[in-house]
Amino acid sequence: MSLVIDDGLVPRRRGWRGLPVPLRRAIQLSLILAGWQLYVQTSDVNPLIFPPPGDVFSALWRGWSSGALAGATWTTLKLLGISLLIGVVMALIFTVLARVNSFVDDAVELATSMLNPLPSVAMLPIAIIWFGLNVNSLIFVVVNAVVWPVTLNISTGFRTANQTLVNVGRVLGLSWWRMVTDVLFPAALPYTMTGLKTGLGYGWRTIIAAELVFGISGSKSGLGNYLNDARYFLRTDEVFAGIISVAVIGIILEAGFNWIERRTIVRWGMKQATATIDD
Amino acid sequence: MHAAEAPIDHSRATPMLDVVGLSLGYKTPAGMSVAVRDVSFSVRRGETAILLGPSGCGKSTILKSVAGFIKPLQGAVTVANRKVDKPGPDRAVVFQEFDQLFPWRTVLDNVAYPLRATGKATRAEAQDRANLWLGVMRLEAAAHKFPHQLSGGMKQRVAIARALALEPAVLLMDEPFGALDPQTRLRLQLEVIEVVKRTAATVLFVTHSIAEAALVGHDIIILDGSPSSVASIVDARSVCDPASQEALEVGRQVAQSMGQEASHVIGD
Numbered sequence: 001m002s003l004v005i006d007d008g009l010v011p012r013r014r015g016w017r018g019l020p021v022p023l024r025r026a027i028q029l030s031l032i033l034a035g036w037q038l039y040v041q042t043s044d045v046n047p048l049i050f051p052p053p054g055d056v057f058s059a060l061w062r063g064w065s066s067g068a069l070a071g072a073t074w075t076t077l078k079l080l081g082i083s084l085l086i087g088v089v090m091a092l093i094f095t096v097l098a099r100v101n102s103f104v105d106d107a108v109e110l111a112t113s114m115l116n117p118l119p120s121v122a123m124l125p126i127a128i129i130w131f132g133l134n135v136n137s138l139i140f141v142v143v144n145a146v147v148w149p150v151t152l153n154i155s156t157g158f159r160t161a162n163q164t165l166v167n168v169g170r171v172l173g174l175s176w177w178r179m180v181t182d183v184l185f186p187a188a189l190p191y192t193m194t195g196l197k198t199g200l201g202y203g204w205r206t207i208i209a210a211e212l213v214f215g216i217s218g219s220k221s222g223l224g225n226y227l228n229d230a231r232y233f234l235r236t237d238e239v240f241a242g243i244i245s246v247a248v249i250g251i252i253l254e255a256g257f258n259w260i261e262r263r264t265i266v267r268w269g270m271k272q273a274t275a276t277i278d279d
Numbered sequence: 280m281h282a283a284e285a286p287i288d289h290s291r292a293t294p295m296l297d298v299v300g301l302s303l304g305y306k307t308p309a310g311m312s313v314a315v316r317d318v319s320f321s322v323r324r325g326e327t328a329i330l331l332g333p334s335g336c337g338k339s340t341i342l343k344s345v346a347g348f349i350k351p352l353q354g355a356v357t358v359a360n361r362k363v364d365k366p367g368p369d370r371a372v373v374f375q376e377f378d379q380l381f382p383w384r385t386v387l388d389n390v391a392y393p394l395r396a397t398g399k400a401t402r403a404e405a406q407d408r409a410n411l412w413l414g415v416m417r418l419e420a421a422a423h424k425f426p427h428q429l430s431g432g433m434k435q436r437v438a439i440a441r442a443l444a445l446e447p448a449v450l451l452m453d454e455p456f457g458a459l460d461p462q463t464r465l466r467l468q469l470e471v472i473e474v475v476k477r478t479a480a481t482v483l484f485v486t487h488s489i490a491e492a493a494l495v496g497h498d499i500i501i502l503d504g505s506p507s508s509v510a511s512i513v514d515a516r517s518v519c520d521p522a523s524q525e526a527l528e529v530g531r532q533v534a535q536s537m538g539q540e541a542s543h544v545i546g547d
Binding site: 171174270 | 365368372383
């Protein structure tokens with residue numbers, strides 16, 4: 001994921017830092033697995049409480065090949081996607097309206113400052129009262145998790161857009177709408193990407209938490225339900241398999257965003273390439 | 280070439296840009312603060328006028344007012360017989376800042392986009408004309424680069440190409456070379472003189488450099504005082520070489536009316 005440029009200016013590192021990143025990751029992961037295996041074997045911990053890595057991997061394999069984990073993941077991702085879409089569209093509407101009308105601008109700022117710091121799972125009880133024990137409640141809380149950080153970041157991006165570029169737009173006599181689409185929005189893209197990443201992170205955490213609290217609902221259940229079921233039946237290996245799946249999907253989503261960033265704002269020199277821990 | 284037969288049908292007698300009794304200022308808690316008082320000048324078609332003065336004398340403010348960004352307290356700006364009341368592509372601006380190019384557009388698209396956005400050309404025409412203007416500014420090789428891959432001098436050349444491509448009635452240049460190193464600056468000055476002559480563009484150029492003023496301008500409008508007004512207007516039409524006797528003479532005249540020693544001119 002890191003952009004490696006060998007221009008001879010950076011002295012070659014020796015020792016651990018000199019090793020390629022994938023190898024370093026692989027070594028560290030193996031050490032964790034070895035320590036885990038060693039602990040389970042040497043201590044007399046009950047495998048029902050703390051299963052060895054082998055059990056967890058076979059649970060992962062079973063889960064993904066039988067479709068139970070894949071189905072749960074798909075359900076959760078679909079919900080997340082719908083909520084993300086609704087949240088982003090709402091955020092765009094808010095920021096554009098705020099640009100046109102100062103009353104809306106104030107209202108959006110007030111709502112953002114009140115609701116952004118609120119962990120949106122806290123909205124779950126009220127969502128259940130309003131919408132009942134169904135998918136709508138989940139979408140409500142996840143949209144809530146997404147919309148405020150995205151709004152906050154896009155409007156910051158609009159406010160801090162380079163004034164010279166805005167003046168170029170004024171010289172061209174752009175309408176307010178073209179000023180938004182052709183100047184402000186692209187100028188705010190670094191902020192928007194940050195907002196989307198934050199929103200996605202919040203949304204991902206919120207949906208898993210909400211599903212956990214929700215328990216089983218309807219015929220299709222998501223990753224949170226999968227975790228909860230596995231706990232209920234004391235299938236600890238499946239609990240671990242669920243956690244690993246949640247973590248890996250989080251990493252993949254983040255990587256997807258970094259990929260988009262490299263093709264847009266990094267390519268345009270509006271943002272430095274993502275510094276990874278190896279640099 | 281497209282710009283050579285610039286289709287603006289005003290006789291040479293009427294000025295392209297006319298500034299009459301212009302006063303500019305801004306409101307402060309204590310009342311009105313006047314920065315520019317009763318400035319009048321005009322620029323004939325195909326000529327370059329320089330607004331020259333020390334930093335903070337309001338020369339950029341006058342240019343911004345001509346561009347339409349600042350409303351005058353008094354007086355009026357007329358461009359091609361139309362009174363200026365807001366910014367418009369007939370007064371394309373080259374700013375001092377290097378970040379005036381859209382970073383998300385290639386060099387070619389930075390020049391082509393304004394032509395599309397102002398409805399002056401279709402997508403294909405805009406592409407062709409942008410290529411033409413990149414050729415004029417000798418930027419063909421950079422056409423598909425993004426602005427962040429260019430040097431400061433290259434960025435300013437793209438900004439000039441973009442402004443010229445709009446074929447403005449008046450090209451406004453706000454210290455476009457102010458942030459460049461001396462070598463690049465001289466090269467760009469000569470390039471701009473050549474292109475402006477070739478395309479018969481009318482230019483209003485802001486600078487604080489006497490040498491630049493003497494080299495680039497036909498008329499040098501010297502601003503002085505606080506609030507500033509026109510101290511004098513020096514004719515620099517005789518200068519065509521920065522090292523010539525004429526250049527020195529004009530520099531001496533300008534320096535005199537700015538109350539400076541002529542010796543300061545040389546190294547500027």
